[in-house]
Structures are given as C-alpha cells and as structure tokens.
Amino acid sequence: MPNESTNSATGEIEAVQTRLAELLPWVALDWSQFRNQTRVICPAGDLLKCLIAFKAVGFDQLTDLTAVDLLEYGNVNDRFEVVYCLLNVDTGLRLIAKIYLNEPNLTIPSATSVWFGADWLEREVYDMYGILFTGHPNFKRLLLPQEFQSFPLRKDYPVKGRGERHNFPVITRAES
Amino acid sequence: MPLELLESPDLDANKREGLWTLNFGPQHPATHTTLRLVLQLDGEIVVDAEPDIGFLHSGFEKLGEVLDFNQYVTIVDRMNYISPLANEIAWHHAVEKLLGIELTPRCIYIRTIFAELMRMHDHLLCLGACVLDLGGATAFMYALNARETIYEICERASGQRFHTSYTRVGGLLYDVTDDWVNMVRDFVRNFPKVYRDFSGLVMKNRIFVERTRDVGVLSREEAIAGGATGPIARASGVTRDLRRDEPYLAYDDFDFDVCASQGGDCYARFQVRMMEMLESVKIIQQAIDKLPKGPIFATDTGKTGMPDKTEVYRSIEGLIHHFESIMPNRQMQAPKESIYAATESPNGELGYYIVGDGSFRAYRARTRPPSLLHFALFPKLIRGCMLSDVVAVLGSINIIAAELDR
Numbered sequence: 404m405p406n407e408s409t410n411s412a413t414g415e416i417e418a419v420q421t422r423l424a425e426l427l428p429w430v431a432l433d434w435s436q437f438r439n440q441t442r443v444i445c446p447a448g449d450l451l452k453c454l455i456a457f458k459a460v461g462f463d464q465l466t467d468l469t470a471v472d473l474l475e476y477g478n479v480n481d482r483f484e485v486v487y488c489l490l491n492v493d494t495g496l497r498l499i500a501k502i503y504l505n506e507p508n509l510t511i512p513s514a515t516s517v518w519f520g521a522d523w524l525e526r527e528v529y530d531m532y533g534i535l536f537t538g539h540p541n542f543k544r545l546l547l548p549q550e551f552q553s554f555p556l557r558k559d560y561p562v563k564g565r566g567e568r569h570n571f572p573v574i575t576r577a578e579s
Numbered sequence: 580m581p582l583e584l585l586e587s588p589d590l591d592a593n594k595r596e597g598l599w600t601l602n603f604g605p606q607h608p609a610t611h612t613t614l615r616l617v618l619q620l621d622g623e624i625v626v627d628a629e630p631d632i633g634f635l636h637s638g639f640e641k642l643g644e645v646l647d648f649n650q651y652v653t654i655v656d657r658m659n660y661i662s663p664l665a666n667e668i669a670w671h672h673a674v675e676k677l678l679g680i681e682l683t684p685r686c687i688y689i690r691t692i693f694a695e696l697m698r699m700h701d702h703l704l705c706l707g708a709c710v711l712d713l714g715g716a717t718a719f720m721y722a723l724n725a726r727e728t729i730y731e732i733c734e735r736a737s738g739q740r741f742h743t744s745y746t747r748v749g750g751l752l753y754d755v756t757d758d759w760v761n762m763v764r765d766f767v768r769n770f771p772k773v774y775r776d777f778s779g780l781v782m783k784n785r786i787f788v789e790r791t792r793d794v795g796v797l798s799r800e801e802a803i804a805g806g807a808t809g810p811i812a813r814a815s816g817v818t819r820d821l822r823r824d825e826p827y828l829a830y831d832d833f834d835f836d837v838c839a840s841q842g843g844d845c846y847a848r849f850q851v852r853m854m855e856m857l858e859s860v861k862i863i864q865q866a867i868d869k870l871p872k873g874p875i876f877a878t879d880t881g882k883t884g885m886p887d888k889t890e891v892y893r894s895i896e897g898l899i900h901h902f903e904s905i906m907p908n909r910q911m912q913a914p915k916e917s918i919y920a921a922t923e924s925p926n927g928e929l930g931y932y933i934v935g936d937g938s939f940r941a942y943r944a945r946t947r948p949p950s951l952l953h954f955a956l957f958p959k960l961i962r963g964c965m966l967s968d969v970v971a972v973l974g975s976i977n978i979i980a981a982e983l984d985r
Contacts, residue, residue: 437916463803467947471934488919492803495824520806523955546633546984562645
C-alpha cells in the first residue's frame with residue numbers, strides 16, 4: 404500500500420511538472436524532495452505568474468504562507484525565504500514553493516488575488532519580517548501595534564526586545 | 580488607533596453615512612478571550628466587520644527559535660489551550676518527521692487516544708460555549724462535566740490537568756498504567772449518555788436551530804480559497820480529513836468515518852462537531868482494545884528520545900542516557916532541511932513549518948494556526964447578518980485567541 408501511494412504521488416508530481424513547464428516555459432523552477440515532500444524554488448521576479456500557474460494546475464488552497472530569515476543560517480547567500488505551502492484539496496497533493504529575497508528589495512506581489520486566504524498571512528509576514536506585498540487590499544500590521552517600528556522575527560532582533568514595552572503609550576480613562 | 584480601522588476599503592464611502600460603529604471586545608463575555616471586532620451596523624444589520632487581533636501576541640515563534648525541541652512543547656500547549664495535547668502531538672509529529680524518528684507502536688497508540696480525547700475535549704467546550712452564548716446554560720454544564728473527566732485522564736497520565744507537556748521527541752513523558760486504561764474505558768462507555776443529554780437539549784431546540792441555521796454561511800469555494808480546514812471546511816462540503824487523507828499516528832488501523840455537511844452555516848458546523856465526537860469514541864474504543872505493550876520511547880540509538888523516568892531514577896544507565904539527551908552539546912542533530920507537517924487538530928489543520936540548522940533547536944518554528952485563517956473569514960461570514968448573530972458565528976468557528984496571536 405505505501406509503495407502504491409508514493410508511486411501515484413510521484414506520478415502526480417511529474418504531471419504537475421510537465422504542465423508547469425508548458426504554462427511557464429521561460430521560468431526555471433528548481434525542484435527537490437525531502438521526506439516525500441516536494442519543494443520548488445521559483446525566481447522572485449516571476450512569483451505572481453508562478454502562483455497563478457500553481458493554481459491553474461490544481462493547487463486551490465494556500466495552506467500556509469510564511470518567511471524565514473536566513474541571516475544566521477550559514478552557507479546561504481540570501482537573506483529571506485518566503486514559503487508558500489500549497490494544497491490540492493481534491494487529490495491531497497502538497498507543494499512547498501519558495502522564493503529568496505534580499506535587501507533592499509523586499510517587495511513582492513501579493514497572492515490575495517489568487518487565494519484570498521493569503522490576506523492575513525501576508526500581513527503577518529510583513530509584521531514579523533518587513534516584507535512588503537504589493538496589491539494587497541488592506542496592507543498593515545496584523546498582530547503588533549501599528550506604530551511598532553521593528554520586525555521582531557528577524558534574526559537581528561533580540562529575543563528580549565529593544566525596550567519597546569517601556570514606551571507603550573498609557574491611555575488614561577479620560578482620554579479613552 | 581480605532582479610527583483607522585474604520586477606513587475599511589470594502590466599505591463604500593457613500594454608504595458609511597448613517598452607519599453606527601460598535602466596538603465588540605476585546606473584553607466581552609462572548610469573545611471568551613481577547614478578540615476585538617469593529618462592527619459597522621445599519622440598524623441591527625452588520626454591514627461590515629473588521630477584526631483587530633494581537634492582544635495576546637506573546638512571541639511564541641521567537642521563543643521556538645530559542646528553546647529546544649523538547650522545551651518548546653511547554654509553549655505549544657499554551658497555544659490552543661482548550662486542547663493542549665493536540666498541539667503537543669502536532670509539534671512533535673513535525674519534529675519527528677524532520678528528524679526521521681519512527682515511534683514505537685505503544686507510543687503511537689497512546690498519542691492517538693490522546694489526540695481523539697482532545698478532539699472531544701475541544702468540541703465539548705466549543706459546543707457548550709456556543710450554546711451558552713446563545714442563552715442555554717444547561718448544555719454548557721453537561722459539556723463541562725464531561726470535560727472534567729478528560730482532565731482527570733490527562734492528570735493520571737502526565738501529572739498535569741491542563742498544560743500537560745506530555746509528549747517528548749520520540750516518545751512520551753511517562754508510560755500509562757492499567758488504571759489509566761480503565762479510566763479511558765469508563766469515559767468512553769459513559770460518553771454516549773452525555774452525548775444524548777447534550778444533543779437532546781440542543782439539536783432540536785427551536786430557539787437554537789433558528790439562531791444558527793442559515794447564519795454565517797460559508798460556501799465550498801470560499802472555504803477552499805480562504806484556507807478553511809477541519810470541521811469548518813467539512814461543514815461546507817470539503818470532505819478532507821488529514822486522519823484519512825494523510826494518515827499519521829495509528830489512524831490507518833482504525834475504522835471511522837469523516838463527518839461532513841453541505842450546509843456551511845453555524846448549524847452545520849455544530850452538527851459536524853457533534854458527529855465527530857462519536858467518531859472519536861469509535862476510534863478510542865478500537866485503540867484502547869488494541870493498545871500494544873512495549874516501550875514508549877524509540878530507542879534504536881542511544882540518542883533518540885529521552886529514557887523512561889523510572890529508569891532515570893533507578894539506574895545509572897538511564898541517568899546517563901537522560902544526561903546525554905538533555906545536554907545541549909550531546910543532543911541529536913536535526914538535518915539542515917525544512918519540513919511542513921500537519922495534523923488534524925480539533926480545530927482544523929494544525930501545521931508546523933520547521934527549519935533545522937544542525938542543532939536540536941528549530942531555526943524557525945512556524946505554527947500554522949487554524950484559528951488565524953478561520954478568523955480571517957469572519958467578515959465574510961457575518962456580512963448581512965444581525966448583531967445578535969455575531970456571537971453565534973464566533974462560537975461556531977471556535978477562535979482561540981492564544982493560538983490566533985501566538
């Protein structure tokens with residue numbers, strides 16, 4: 404049984420790869436596998452076209468969208484990795500798409516036009532990493548206060564913070 | 580700060596005149612925790628809603644980069660605190676997938692039983708509180724009474740009622756006893772009565788049905804594109820359940836059904852949760868009858884997992900083994916890879932995206948909280964409903980703010 408399912412999953416991935424090659428002949432996608440999980444690295448310049456193509460080949464749900472700061476990772480040339488976890492709800496096929504970003508150009512197109520569920524996920528990535536998404540309908544911080552200055556999940560941000568809490572404005576009852 | 584929330588782009592400027600703004604929360608009995616909603620009302624009809632979250636943000640993901648794989652389990656069970664063990668199982672499921680650890684059959688079965696107990700634990704509170712918010716206090720008491728037994732089962736296994744921190748990489752903190760097995764058997768045997776009482780009070784209650792049916796409707800397409808998972812997606816006709824579609828733990832061994840509904844409204848979500856509790860009972864019954872004997876830790880190498888506590892206290896080998904797995908320079912090494920692994924938590928797909936950097940710590944420990952994606956759907960669900968429906972919709976999507984804000 405397990406062999407059959409892995410074989411069919413490999414077959415499905417190959418079908419996806421062929422269809423993507425037809426849809427995006429000019430884009431070089433870098434495929435890899437780890438513990439039966441398929442990953443693909445997309446060029447950051449073609450991100451939106453890639454995402455639209457992923458949706459066209461059946462990945463109709465954006466399960467998760469997150470980022471990783473590679474500052475202290477070692478042996479990497481890039482600063483940020485943005486990760487899109489995609490799922491085909493009918494077949495259960497998963498795909499993890501990644502792009503790499505470097506300062507100062509931390510602007511990428513928003514995926515909200517493809518999957519509207521990307522809305523809060525993108526706001527959270529901006530909130531924590533300072534990666535900007537263009538074309539987002541309501542772009543601002545999600546969890547932290549709007550006046551917050553730093554991006555706390557970046558590796559150069561200390562775990563104990565930079566003393567922001569000491570400066571939190573205290574609103575008295577009369578002002579509220 | 581409140582003023583800028585009124586600048587919602589969905590709201591046409593001409594229509595805004597004559598609308599009334601209502602601040603719902605962050606402290607409100609029906610939000611259960613700290614959620615804030617800015618509602619735009621036209622009379623009693625909700626024209627728009629803008630959630631404002633982050634009141635419970637406590638930097639859990641940053642802590643995940645500091646604490647090791649075993650230590651972080653104390654943080655994950657504070658995320659969805661109404662089913663703590665489900666988070667622990669999900670976290671260590673992802674860690675073990677990254678490290679490539681095969682669990683022992685006994686450990687898998689105990690975890691499966693706990694995962695299902697947690698599903699009932701979560702659903703009981705969600706359903707009970709939803710009915711309570713709609714004015715029925717009695718059903719809530721029946722639900723909480725049953726939850727109390729689950730707390731006792733947790734306490735018997737781990738020593739803690741609430742934040743159990745029971746799982747470890749490659750195993751569990753303690754093995755369970757025959758006593759515990761009997762407690763689970765008793766609970767499962769008595770549960771159908773609780774279920775009958777609860778459903779008899781609620782499911783055909785005319786007030787309840789009229790307040791939940793056709794309220795907060797989520798279509799199948801919206802559920803998929805919006806990232807809804809778990810009971811909420813299944814109530815909208817998405818028949819996807821990770822327990823069946825990507826079997827993990829011991830779910831392959833059991834016979835159970837995936838519960839789904841076509842309605843997509845609050846009542847359908849309520850129904851799906853009710854039916855899932857009975858399926859959980861079925862799974863627990865099968866698991867407890869087949870509970871294998873043997874070790875609870877994967878011990879193929881000296882460095883996999885932690886040793887049994889009795890061994891640590893009573894033998895020098897156990898103590899050395901414990902020391903080896905605790906000291907930061909002697910622990911297992913995670914591969915320099917990343918992995919996304921998810922389990923079907925009571926609330927939906929609870930996933931972890933972990934990046935390993937060659938140490939026993941996560942370089943990045945991303946939680947994919949089901950509550951976050953579900954709460955993002957809230958404005959869609961509530962538009963056009965009445966003000967009093969806000970609590971019904973909130974109750975039916977079961978938002979846990981600690982998981983939402985992390």
